[in-house]
Amino acid sequence: MDLQTADLDVDELLQLAIQASQTDRHDQAITYLKRAIEKNPENANVVYFLAAEHAQIGLYERAMEGMERALQIDPALHTARFQLGLLYLTSARVEPALATLEPLTTLGDDSYFACFSLGLGHLIRDEFADCKRLLERGIELNQSNVPLNQDMLRIIEAIKDKVDGSAESAGSDKQEAGGNLWLSAYQKDEDDGKQH
Numbered sequence: 231m232d233l234q235t236a237d238l239d240v241d242e243l244l245q246l247a248i249q250a251s252q253t254d255r256h257d258q259a260i261t262y263l264k265r266a267i268e269k270n271p272e273n274a275n276v277v278y279f280l281a282a283e284h285a286q287i288g289l290y291e292r293a294m295e296g297m298e299r300a301l302q303i304d305p306a307l308h309t310a311r312f313q314l315g316l317l318y319l320t321s322a323r324v325e326p327a328l329a330t331l332e333p334l335t336t337l338g339d340d341s342y343f344a345c346f347s348l349g350l351g352h353l354i355r356d357e358f359a360d361c362k363r364l365l366e367r368g369i370e371l372n373q374s375n376v377p378l379n380q381d382m383l384r385i386i387e388a389i390k391d392k393v394d395g396s397a398e399s400a401g402s403d404k405q406e407a408g409g410n411l412w413l414s415a416y417q418k419d420e421d422d423g424k425q426h
Contacts, residue, residue, distance in 0.1 A: 243265055243266035243276075246262045247259040248279070251282075263276055274300045278307060278309070278310040280296055281299075282313065284296060294321075311334055312346065318330060335348050341371070345368030346368040359393050362393050
């Protein structure tokens with residue numbers, strides 16, 4: 231630990247990491263987060279943000295392990311749970327994704343996490359109209375996390391031709407389109423993590 235950060239507490243290091251991440255300085259963000267973990271390895275937010283940074287630089291396995299660890303520390307960390315579910319989807323791990331997202335589906339009709347998680351379940355089953363309806367409802371409810379809404383809008387845009395489209399195109403495009411949609415949804419994970 232260098233002298234510049236030796237006296238900073240965990241909250242200060244976390245805020246510096248968030249600022250660094252927002253300006254695409256992921257190396258600096260990771261450095262701050264690792265120093266914060268040295269000070270408090272049981273801080274679920276810090277563990278989650280480090281995992282999100284790992285996802286941003288393409289270390290997806292490490293990101294999933296970190297998000298799993300964050301949820302072990304704090305099972306109620308909804309953002310980590312949602313992002314872990316998305317990561318599982320991008321890795322074509324459908325069953326773990328559904329199992330991870332399932333607790334969010336019980337949060338109620340006024341929870342954007344519930345709407346988004348239910349919507350992704352419909353996406354997996356090629357139920358595009360229900361997916362679109364729930365994602366749009368979640369976007370209406372989510373007033374605090376614009377980047378996550380943008381991710382969900384990308385999914386809506388990607389399925390718009392399938393909502394009223396033919397059954398034959400939906401079936402033949404399932405594998406390729408689904409993987410791309412799930413990956414699209416994960417593009418700004420660390421921004422999403424700023425809201426809990």
